[in-house]
Amino acid sequence: MRTGLDASEKTSPRAVRVTRARRSSLWGLVAVVAAVIGLATLPYLVYADVTDFLTNAFILLVLASMWNLLAGYCGLISVGQQAYVGVGAYSVLILAQNGINPYAAIPAAVLAAGMIAVPVSFLVFRLRAEYFAIGTWVVAEVFFLALVRVRSLGGGTGTSLPGLSLIDPALREAITYWSALAIAAAALLASYVLLSSRMGLDLTAIRDNEVAARSVGVRVTTAQRIVYVVSAAGCGAGGALLIISQLNVLASAIFSVQWSAKMIFISLIGGVGSIEGPILGTGIFFAIQQSLAQLGAWYLILVGIVGIFVAMFLPRGVWGLISSRFHIQVFPVGYWLHPHPALPQRGRGKS
Amino acid sequence: MNWVNAVIQGVMLGGLYALFACGLSLLFGVVRVVNLAHGDFAVLAAYLALVVITVTHVPALLTFVIVAPLFALFGYGVQRLIIQKSLEVSPLTTLLVTFGLSVVIQNALLVFASADSHSFDLGRLTSASLQITPELSIAFVSLIIFFTAVVVLVGLQLFLSNTATGRSIRAAADDQEAAAIAGVNTRHVFGVAAAIAFATVALAGLALGTYSSFDPSAGPPRLIYAFEAVIIGGVGSLWGTLVGGIILGVAQTVGAQIDPSGGVLAGHLVFLAVLALRPQGLIRARLAT
Numbered sequence: 262m263r264t265g266l267d268a269s270e271k272t273s274p275r276a277v278r279v280t281r282a283r284r285s286s287l288w289g290l291v292a293v294v295a296a297v298i299g300l301a302t303l304p305y306l307v308y309a310d311v312t313d314f315l316t317n318a319f320i321l322l323v324l325a326s327m328w329n330l331l332a333g334y335c336g337l338i339s340v341g342q343q344a345y346v347g348v349g350a351y352s353v354l355i356l357a358q359n360g361i362n363p364y365a366a367i368p369a370a371v372l373a374a375g376m377i378a379v380p381v382s383f384l385v386f387r388l389r390a391e392y393f394a395i396g397t398w399v400v401a402e403v404f405f406l407a408l409v410r411v412r413s414l415g416g417g418t419g420t421s422l423p424g425l426s427l428i429d430p431a432l433r434e435a436i437t438y439w440s441a442l443a444i445a446a447a448a449l450l451a452s453y454v455l456l457s458s459r460m461g462l463d464l465t466a467i468r469d470n471e472v473a474a475r476s477v478g479v480r481v482t483t484a485q486r487i488v489y490v491v492s493a494a495g496c497g498a499g500g501a502l503l504i505i506s507q508l509n510v511l512a513s514a515i516f517s518v519q520w521s522a523k524m525i526f527i528s529l530i531g532g533v534g535s536i537e538g539p540i541l542g543t544g545i546f547f548a549i550q551q552s553l554a555q556l557g558a559w560y561l562i563l564v565g566i567v568g569i570f571v572a573m574f575l576p577r578g579v580w581g582l583i584s585s586r587f588h589i590q591v592f593p594v595g596y597w598l599h600p601h602p603a604l605p606q607r608g609r610g611k612s
Numbered sequence: 613m614n615w616v617n618a619v620i621q622g623v624m625l626g627g628l629y630a631l632f633a634c635g636l637s638l639l640f641g642v643v644r645v646v647n648l649a650h651g652d653f654a655v656l657a658a659y660l661a662l663v664v665i666t667v668t669h670v671p672a673l674l675t676f677v678i679v680a681p682l683f684a685l686f687g688y689g690v691q692r693l694i695i696q697k698s699l700e701v702s703p704l705t706t707l708l709v710t711f712g713l714s715v716v717i718q719n720a721l722l723v724f725a726s727a728d729s730h731s732f733d734l735g736r737l738t739s740a741s742l743q744i745t746p747e748l749s750i751a752f753v754s755l756i757i758f759f760t761a762v763v764v765l766v767g768l769q770l771f772l773s774n775t776a777t778g779r780s781i782r783a784a785a786d787d788q789e790a791a792a793i794a795g796v797n798t799r800h801v802f803g804v805a806a807a808i809a810f811a812t813v814a815l816a817g818l819a820l821g822t823y824s825s826f827d828p829s830a831g832p833p834r835l836i837y838a839f840e841a842v843i844i845g846g847v848g849s850l851w852g853t854l855v856g857g858i859i860l861g862v863a864q865t866v867g868a869q870i871d872p873s874g875g876v877l878a879g880h881l882v883f884l885a886v887l888a889l890r891p892q893g894l895i896r897a898r899l900a901t
Contacts, residue, residue: 406874568708
């Protein structure tokens with residue numbers, strides 16, 4: 262796409278220059294790298310309760326980003342991503358029970374979740390968009406009901422994760438924190454790479470108009486299936502981190518639809534369809550949760566009401582508001598058209 | 613005899629699921645909205661009935677006279693104020709909004725009514741049953757629920773086929789713009805369809821409270837069963853919904869007969885098998901509602 266426009270620039274004086282990013286994105290990249298380096302030093306600087314808190318935030322960020330990939334770029338609303346959260350957690354458990362270090366088991370958990378998602382996708386993709394949501398939920402319930410029947414994995418009462426008791430708790434918490442940070446960074450990077458590739462263009466076309474995308478040769482189902490598998494793998498990573506940070510697993514908790522609720526509200530409030538949205542959403546979600554922590558279920562009522570209002574009146578979320586007001590993009594996956602300087606400043610904007 | 617009994621109980625349970633499913637099916641068929649708060653609205657109706665019983669002391673079986681019309685009004689309001697607005701943002705927004713409603717209703721019930729489970733006290737009727745053979749009996753409560761489901765489905769079918777309002781509902785469902793050109797006020801018609809759907813949701817909630825018990829978290833499983841009944845039977849077919857509900861109910865009770873903790877799983881597996889082998893459902897849609 263870019264080469265085509267570059268070529269026309271040489272021949273036509275009316276050509277526009279096309280770039281991925283405006284200058285703000287370069288600063289955004291610098292800020293992201295600095296933030297990751299800064300966060301990586303935290304275990305040396307602050308108490309474990311801060312890093313524990315951030316570990317949980319990173320896990321939710323990973324999950325929300327993965328849900329957002331599906332909803333924001335494929336138009337697939339899943340209420341069943343907890344299926345892969347559970348698969349990730351139980352993969353780590355099974356490997357740890359067989360003597361493999363839980364941290365070393367994380368990549369295997371990611372792989373397992375991704376591989377299971379392939380056959381499942383053939384089943385749930387038979388349901389049209391509106392019913393896809395409940396279909397994925399049924400799959401998660403099936404995984405849950407099947408796993409509670411396996412007594413060696415704790416059945417319905419849960420079990421603890423072996424293999425980490427010999428590590429000093431302070432060191433263990435630090436390694437868990439770094440793993441969560443690394444996976445969160447990897448999830449954002451993977452989203453960025455996926456969406457900036459040719460596939461990102463396909464996905465944007467699908468999101469904007471599926472029928473039109475199909476008619477110009479976008480292989481819609483293949484693109485959606487790839488994203489579904491990537492999203493499942495990412496949720497598997499989140500599940501692996503969950504069992505490692507909690508040191509135990511309870512089937513009814515790990516397969517709870519609450520995870521989907523959190524993914525949905527974080528993405529929704531932050532902004533569906535942007536990589537930055539879930540980051541901002543995670544911050545807002547924890548702010549609401551912390552300020553209403555004493556009031557029990559009230560925080561979910563408030564988060565739900567905020568989510569409903571955002572969905573109805575602010576479909577691109579809080580980040581969409583900021584981004585369109587200030588033209589900021591930290592992760593540029595679209596294209597900017599820069600008009601020729603000699604021409605009147607018209608048509609400036611995002612393509 | 614245990615197996616025959618399991619099948620009969622399954623058919624009765626299927627009536628309950630069909631009752632849950634017809635509101636979901638109607639709302640999807642007409643307004644193209646999958647209401648993820650469907651089960652939670654039913655549970656809300658059951659709690660409303662508890663309030664009605666406490667205030668007016670009417671018998672539990674008669675609360676539907678008050679709760680169903682209230683819920684019809686409520687449904688009209690929800691449709692006009694929330695669902696219609698989110699439908700105009702995008703069809704998928706309705707999923708997010710109704711999911712949000714589901715979370716809000718569940719947690720609000722938890723805050724205001726605690727996590728205790730409730731059921732309706734029917735007095736002598738609770739334990740009364742129809743004795744077929746010495747080993748085989750059907751509880752009257754189950755029969756009443758099954759009968760209600762059939763009446764609601766037949767009534768709905770007749771209403772949609774034979775009345776002016778029913779015809780305008782089907783017209784709006786088929787082609788919203790063409791219906792609007794022909795003078796149908798589609799927003800009002802969608803509101804009416806939602807009102808009917810919510811009235812059946814209220815009945816389903818009351819049936820749940822009489823058949824077994826309910827608590828704030830009882831909604832999502834009922835949504836899933838209703839959905840499975842719709843898909844097994846075939847989207848858009850009201851009779852298919854009844855058949856789908858019965859197949860799901862029988863799968864659950866027979867599954868539980870094989871392994872006491874395997875009933876729900878067996879139901880899900882039958883659903884997945886239908887999805888894999890016959891995704892259009894078992895009954896072909898005759899009436900495109």
